[in-house]
Amino acid sequence: MSYQVGDVKVHLLRDSVYWTDAGAIFGIVPKPIWSRHAKPDRRGRVPLAVNCYLIQTKRQNILVDAGLGNKLNAKWRDIYAVKKDGALVDELAKIGLAPRDVDVVILTHLHFDHAGGATTTDEEGVLRITFPKATYLVQRRDWADATHPNERTRGGFQPEDFLPLREAGRLRLLDGDHFVNKNVSTVVTGGHTTAHQVVRVASRRQVAYFPGDVIPTAAYFPPAYATAYDLHPLTTLEAKKTVLRRTARRRGLLFLPHETDHPVGRVEADENKRYVFKPVAPEETPPRSTKNQPRKR
Ligand SMILES: [Zn+2]
Numbered sequence: 001m002s003y004q005v006g007d008v009k010v011h012l013l014r015d016s017v018y019w020t021d022a023g024a025i026f027g028i029v030p031k032p033i034w035s036r037h038a039k040p041d042r043r044g045r046v047p048l049a050v051n052c053y054l055i056q057t058k059r060q061n062i063l064v065d066a067g068l069g070n071k072l073n074a075k076w077r078d079i080y081a082v083k084k085d086g087a088l089v090d091e092l093a094k095i096g097l098a099p100r101d102v103d104v105v106i107l108t109h110l111h112f113d114h115a116g117g118a119t120t121t122d123e124e125g126v127l128r129i130t131f132p133k134a135t136y137l138v139q140r141r142d143w144a145d146a147t148h149p150n151e152r153t154r155g156g157f158q159p160e161d162f163l164p165l166r167e168a169g170r171l172r173l174l175d176g177d178h179f180v181n182k183n184v185s186t187v188v189t190g191g192h193t194t195a196h197q198v199v200r201v202a203s204r205r206q207v208a209y210f211p212g213d214v215i216p217t218a219a220y221f222p223p224a225y226a227t228a229y230d231l232h233p234l235t236t237l238e239a240k241k242t243v244l245r246r247t248a249r250r251r252g253l254l255f256l257p258h259e260t261d262h263p264v265g266r267v268e269a270d271e272n273k274r275y276v277f278k279p280v281a282p283e284e285t286p287p288r289s290t291k292n293q294p295r296k297r
Helices: 020-024 074-079 088-094 110-120 139-149 163-167 234-247
Strands: 001-003 009-019 045-056 062-063 102-107 120-121 127-129 137-140 172-173 184-188 196-201 206-210 253-255 264-269 275-279
Touching: 001 196, 001 206, 001 253, 009 020, 009 088, 009 196, 009 253, 020 045, 045 088, 045 110, 110 120, 127 163, 137 139, 139 172, 206 234, 234 253, 234 264
Parallel strands: 062 102, 102 137, 137 172, 206 253
Antiparallel strands: 001 009, 009 045, 045 062, 120 127, 184 196, 196 206, 253 264, 264 275
């Protein structure tokens, strides 16, 4: 399933679906309210999709996040109801790409559901870099936090997801916002993790944002919604408002990482000035320019 942003093509690659504790992911939002968005199972878990995105520019294949991967042990698979390995590499094959065709992997942050597929255990049980020719882009402060976790943050990380990247020389640590090429850039938001980064694509006056866990699903549009894992929820709140405002103003596309049914859409303000998500079907090309159209607000 692909989407066009100017000259840039974006493919949705569904890696997996897992189930996670609803209280943990809805934070301060009480159950009578979050249960409007999702129906929990008997263990109080709700489903989250794991959506990765491949951004294709003229010269580069750029992956946003690497999914769950295949390294989760039996205990974690039970906790998160993960039934099979992440499908990211198979999904890439469906669009004619092998792992070695990926040039850049942008990790929004290093939690196991975003970085798990960065490395793979092969048939002999050897840990390998999944995308052997790619440069993996990670914010330096997030790297420091993930490699020195504390009692609160430890549960979100699996060191074998990311330590091999450094050993193999595939890791590039970033100190803030970064242009990957003229169309694709990363923007540090913080919030969910100390230096969580989002991805922005711009081409021919069209824009798209990949907000990572600042906006995991459309249920998180209300500013106060954040996961209980967020280290700096007030930073998440401000970052989210900025991403939503910019996406709405430019009639851009938003590519959500954990939305199950319709993860790609536009953002519009309703009559109460609340932002709402308007899913967009694949291959529906956004209007080329809003320049000559009357301004709505
Ligand atoms: Zn996360």
